[in-house]
Amino acid sequence: EVQLVESGGGLVQPGGSLRLSCEGSGFSFRSYWMHWVRQAPGKGLVWLSHIYSDGSVTKYADSVKGRFTISRDNAKNTVYLQMNSLRVEDTAVYYCVREACSGNSCFAYFDYWGQGTLVTVSS
Amino acid sequence: SYVLTQPPSVSVAPGQTARIPCGGNNIGSNSVHWYQQKPGQAPVLVVYDDSDRPSGIPERFSGSNSGNPATLTITRVEVGDEADYYCQVWDSSSQHVFGGGTRLNVL
Numbered sequence: 001e002v003q004l005v006e007s008g009g010g011l012v013q014p015g016g017s018l019r020l021s022c023e024g025s026g027f028s029f030r031s032y033w034m035h036w037v038r039q040a041p042g043k044g045l046v047w048l049s050h051i052y053s054d055g056s057v058t059k060y061a062d063s064v065k066g067r068f069t070i071s072r073d074n075a076k077n078t079v080y081l082q083m084n085s086l087r088v089e090d091t092a093v094y095y096c097v098r099e100a101c102s103g104n105s106c107f108a109y110f111d112y113w114g115q116g117t118l119v120t121v122s123s
Numbered sequence: 124s125y126v127l128t129q130p131p132s133v134s135v136a137p138g139q140t141a142r143i144p145c146g147g148n149n150i151g152s153n154s155v156h157w158y159q160q161k162p163g164q165a166p167v168l169v170v171y172d173d174s175d176r177p178s179g180i181p182e183r184f185s186g187s188n189s190g191n192p193a194t195l196t197i198t199r200v201e202v203g204d205e206a207d208y209y210c211q212v213w214d215s216s217s218q219h220v221f222g223g224g225t226r227l228n229v230l
Contacts, residue, residue, distance in 0.1 A: 035219070045158075045166065045209055047219035059218055095165060108213035109156035111177065113165040 002026040002112045004096045009117030012086055016121070020081040022096030022114055030074040033099040033106050036081045038092040039116075050099065051079065086121045093118050125214035127222035134228040135200050143225045144192035145210030153212040155193040157186055161206045170195060197227070205229045
C-alpha cells in the first residue's frame with residue numbers, strides 16, 4: 001500500500017523557519033517525482049514545488065521561490081521542504097504528493113497524497 | 124500565468140447528474156485532471172487525462188474536454204459524493220495549476 005506521511009508542521013513566528021519531511025512507503029520512492037501542495041484554511045489547492053526522481057531538477061511557484069527549498073534523500077525514502085522567511089500567508093496544510101510515473105515518464109497528475117501537516121505562522 | 128475557473132458551488136438532488144465545469148484558455152489542448160476532497164481529508168484523484176478513471180473510482184465519475192470548459196460529470200449522485208472538486212492542468216509557464224474548487228452540494 002502506497003503511503004506518504006508528512007511531519008514537521010507546527011507553530012512558527014513570522015520570519016522563522018521550518019522543515020517539513022515526507023516519508024514514502026509501499027512503492028519505489030526513487031522512481032517518482034515528488035511535490036508539495038498547500039491549502040490555506042478554507043481555501044483551494046496551490047502547487048508549490050517539485051523535484052525529479054534523482055533530485056537533479058527542482059521547480060517552484062513564484063510565491064515561494066527563494067524562500068522554500070525542496071530536496072530528497074532516496075536512501076531514506078524522504079522528501080523535504082525547507083521553509084525560510086515564513087509569512088502569515090504561508091499558514092496552510094502542506095501536502096506531500098506523488099506524481100504518477102511509469103518507467104522514465106511522468107504524467108503531470110497526482111496519484112497519491114499524504115494526509116498533510118499544518119503549518120501556522122503567527123506571532 | 125494560466126488560470127482555471129470553476130464555479131464556487133453546484134447543487135444537485137440525489138440520483139441526478141452533476142456537471143462541474145472547469146474553464147481555461149484553450150483548455151482543450153491541455154490534459155485535465157480532477158480531484159475530490161471531502162472535509163478534513165486529503166484530495167483523491169478521480170479522473171486523469173481528461174476522461175480516464177483510476178482503479179477503484181466508480182464509473183459514475185467521468186470527464187470530458189472537447190473544448191471550453193472541461194467538465195467532470197457525476198451520474199446517479201449520492202450523498203457521499205458531497206465534496207470539493209478541483210480541476211488541474213500542467214502548463215509550461217505556470218507548472219501545475221489548480222482551479223479554485225467547486226463545492227458539490229447534494230440536496
